[in-house]
Amino acid sequence: MKLFLDTANVEHIREIQSWGILSGVTTNPTLVSREGRCMRDCLEEIVSIVDGPVSAEVLSLDTEGMIREARELASIDPKINVKIPVTPEGLAAVKALSSEGISTNMTLVFSLNQALMAAAAGATFVSPFVGRLDDVGSDGMALVRDIVSVYRNHGVGTQVIAASIRHPMHVVQAAMAGADIATIPYEVMVQMVRHPLTEAGIERFLRDYEKVRAMEAGK
Numbered sequence: 001m002k003l004f005l006d007t008a009n010v011e012h013i014r015e016i017q018s019w020g021i022l023s024g025v026t027t028n029p030t031l032v033s034r035e036g037r038c039m040r041d042c043l044e045e046i047v048s049i050v051d052g053p054v055s056a057e058v059l060s061l062d063t064e065g066m067i068r069e070a071r072e073l074a075s076i077d078p079k080i081n082v083k084i085p086v087t088p089e090g091l092a093a094v095k096a097l098s099s100e101g102i103s104t105n106m107t108l109v110f111s112l113n114q115a116l117m118a119a120a121a122g123a124t125f126v127s128p129f130v131g132r133l134d135d136v137g138s139d140g141m142a143l144v145r146d147i148v149s150v151y152r153n154h155g156v157g158t159q160v161i162a163a164s165i166r167h168p169m170h171v172v173q174a175a176m177a178g179a180d181i182a183t184i185p186y187e188v189m190v191q192m193v194r195h196p197l198t199e200a201g202i203e204r205f206l207r208d209y210e211k212v213r214a215m216e217a218g219k
């Protein structure tokens, strides 16, 4: 499963990119608004840092507006894929964009039927929102499992991005469910690499090897 970062913060993207594990970035209007910069500004910098796909979301609600915005976003860089909400207008936009060769990410997906329609429209990626389903008392990860299983049964090429990830166990469960990608907030990415036994183990190895150094120095 590929690891994407779910943020528009370029410092965080630079840091995680430096770890050598980052396959892409997803943004949304909320994440961009937190940075106090415009969408285009953010995206131009993000694509200069990241090697893989970068998702950028449209704000229009009508098909024509979505297509116009999508073309503008896609013209920033070939890595950009355009996030479009799963509505009737959004499906029509994805259909038109996929025939133009513009990569799309159908977002705000909360049901298997929405995921089926996203695939039928030709979406490159589909983003089920795990945490937001959990928030309303549904099982968000069950939706990821269902989408993966149905896409596999029917040979669907749309890639599944487990989105709205809230904690490290969501990432583990997304991987077990067979998601192609998990898009992960910075704080969760940092939690994932840390383990108290790793830290204690490093400390112990260094302490123990001090004895060898002291021995060598005393020769």
Ligand code: G3P
Binding pocket: 006, 026, 028, 127, 129, 131, 132, 163, 164, 165, 183
């Ligand atoms: O990838 C979608 C994500 O940004 C939404 O996350 O935590 O706002 O539900 P959240």
